[in-house]
Amino acid sequence: MRYVSWLVPTLYILFLMVPIYWLVAMSFKTTNEILGGFSLYPQEFTFENYAVIFTDPTWYWGYINSLIYVSINTVVSVGVALPAAYAFSRYRFLGDKHLFFWLLTNRMAPPAVFALPFFQLYSAVNLFDTHVAVALAHCLFNIPLAVWILEGFMRGVPKELDETAFIDGYSFPRFFLKIFLPTIRSGVGVAAFFCFMFSWVELLLAKTLTAVEAKPIAATMTKTASSAGYELGLLAAAGVLTIVPGAIVIYFVRNYIAKGFALGRV
Amino acid sequence: MTTKTMDQRGWWFVLPVLLLVAFNALVPLMTVVNYSVQETFGNNQFFWSGVRWYEEVLTSERFHAALGRQLMFTAIILAIEIPLGVAIALCMPKKGIWVPVCLILMALPLLIPWNVVGAMWNILALPDIGLLGYTLNASGIDYNFTQDPLDAWITIVAMDVWHWTSLVVLLAYAGLSSIPDAFYQAAKIDGASRWAVFKYIELPKMKRVLTIAILLRFMDSFMIYTEISVLTGGGPGNATTFLSIDLVKIALGQFDLGPAAAMSLIYFLITLLVSWLFYTLMTRGEE
Numbered sequence: 001m002r003y004v005s006w007l008v009p010t011l012y013i014l015f016l017m018v019p020i021y022w023l024v025a026m027s028f029k030t031t032n033e034i035l036g037g038f039s040l041y042p043q044e045f046t047f048e049n050y051a052v053i054f055t056d057p058t059w060y061w062g063y064i065n066s067l068i069y070v071s072i073n074t075v076v077s078v079g080v081a082l083p084a085a086y087a088f089s090r091y092r093f094l095g096d097k098h099l100f101f102w103l104l105t106n107r108m109a110p111p112a113v114f115a116l117p118f119f120q121l122y123s124a125v126n127l128f129d130t131h132v133a134v135a136l137a138h139c140l141f142n143i144p145l146a147v148w149i150l151e152g153f154m155r156g157v158p159k160e161l162d163e164t165a166f167i168d169g170y171s172f173p174r175f176f177l178k179i180f181l182p183t184i185r186s187g188v189g190v191a192a193f194f195c196f197m198f199s200w201v202e203l204l205l206a207k208t209l210t211a212v213e214a215k216p217i218a219a220t221m222t223k224t225a226s227s228a229g230y231e232l233g234l235l236a237a238a239g240v241l242t243i244v245p246g247a248i249v250i251y252f253v254r255n256y257i258a259k260g261f262a263l264g265r266v
Numbered sequence: 267m268t269t270k271t272m273d274q275r276g277w278w279f280v281l282p283v284l285l286l287v288a289f290n291a292l293v294p295l296m297t298v299v300n301y302s303v304q305e306t307f308g309n310n311q312f313f314w315s316g317v318r319w320y321e322e323v324l325t326s327e328r329f330h331a332a333l334g335r336q337l338m339f340t341a342i343i344l345a346i347e348i349p350l351g352v353a354i355a356l357c358m359p360k361k362g363i364w365v366p367v368c369l370i371l372m373a374l375p376l377l378i379p380w381n382v383v384g385a386m387w388n389i390l391a392l393p394d395i396g397l398l399g400y401t402l403n404a405s406g407i408d409y410n411f412t413q414d415p416l417d418a419w420i421t422i423v424a425m426d427v428w429h430w431t432s433l434v435v436l437l438a439y440a441g442l443s444s445i446p447d448a449f450y451q452a453a454k455i456d457g458a459s460r461w462a463v464f465k466y467i468e469l470p471k472m473k474r475v476l477t478i479a480i481l482l483r484f485m486d487s488f489m490i491y492t493e494i495s496v497l498t499g500g501g502p503g504n505a506t507t508f509l510s511i512d513l514v515k516i517a518l519g520q521f522d523l524g525p526a527a528a529m530s531l532i533y534f535l536i537t538l539l540v541s542w543l544f545y546t547l548m549t550r551g552e553e
Binding site: 004005006007008009012013015016017018019020022023026034035037038040076080081083084086087088089090091092093094096099103105106107108109110111114115116117118120121136137139140143144147197200201202203204217218221222232235236239242243246247249250251254 | 270271272273274275276277278279280282283284286287289290291293294295297298353354357358359366368369370371372373374375376377378379380381382385386387389390394395396397398400428431432435485488489491492496509510513514517518523526530533534537538541
């Protein structure tokens, strides 16, 4: 029994690491070596693939573009979700339950459904090919998620905290910023993490809403995959670099991720 | 549980959320509804066509086949990922320095952009130069996911298990870690078997998070698009053409807006209906 409890997570993590290892190994190989045949690890170790990405603006701007709209989206999503989650956790109002469920249904709309209308909508309001367009579009699925997570955390805070603060003469905004927000800061961290994650990994809408100025890294990659022949090494290097921001973020919130959904209500 | 007060001011708090989500959800949704009842011959001329596209989609064999494949894929990955995720969560250490290490490593696949996941598995599974494809072929198993439908299915299922089982693990682990030690001690004193501990203590405590896990996994696997379009592109033939892939083929490939829009709405309604069924079944008897 004791062996099993070590073995299972270890084997699972090994399984997770195999494709990642292969991607990293590929990224250090030359195109000739890759196409020449199978090799378990790079024979002619090269940084050339990474050099291309860091010196070619169409490549590194892809990362910057992605990071810009992901950041805007995270700030907006969490910012508007905070008061909404507060209302859902503290007040009853006409249609609150229906509203909550309606918000969640937006996570069920296949992005493939919305791709074309989104393109038309954001062209119509002159936001096509801007970071703001992608950031706003990603709100569709990130706001419901943020409200869901934050509401769960806020429900755990006793209502007496609010009442005591109001008796002490705090105005609502001051109470919210000075007392309430610090109390649920781990919740804010978790919500921000999930918003970052879902905005970072989404491609279909991001690709639909951009052309040149705000093109995300993922779109640059798909274009390279088809146009520049078969440069697997370059593609692999770009892939490795897309993992890095996520890994950094996950390191900072490692103690909260497990709690994130557990406290949310279904 | 605090009781909530009736207060219509709540609407002001949710107003920003409402406006933003409505802008993103209602306008495109109405556009889709609009397309679904019209016919166009280009030049921005539209004609009313009523429910014709709906009838066409609902009776088309192509739609049935794509829906069937989609349902089968979702059923397979739920049947693998949920038990596997729970099992791994049960085996995880409860405390110590290994907990954050495990969590970080396990969460890694969740943070990789979906097209990179597809590209990664493509590179891994290439029959001649990929680690997986080469090893399988070298050990005498005939494997080629670009030619053989069964190999393609096994590859995408493996990819999805790799990509998403961690979400189930994280959720189940969060549910497990909310169980106080006293529960386990009491069970030990009573001489409860391992199975009894699981059935009467761990499973009830995980019910809530498992509901979320199943719902999220259902929704996302039912809408899967990017990974599969990169890995197999729906092929070989139509073997892995799921609803979303077929939809994009019709909408952007053939530019048949009417049928694509009708199909989108039927697709959306199926997702909604099944999610609602899951939700009501799993939360039955609560509150």
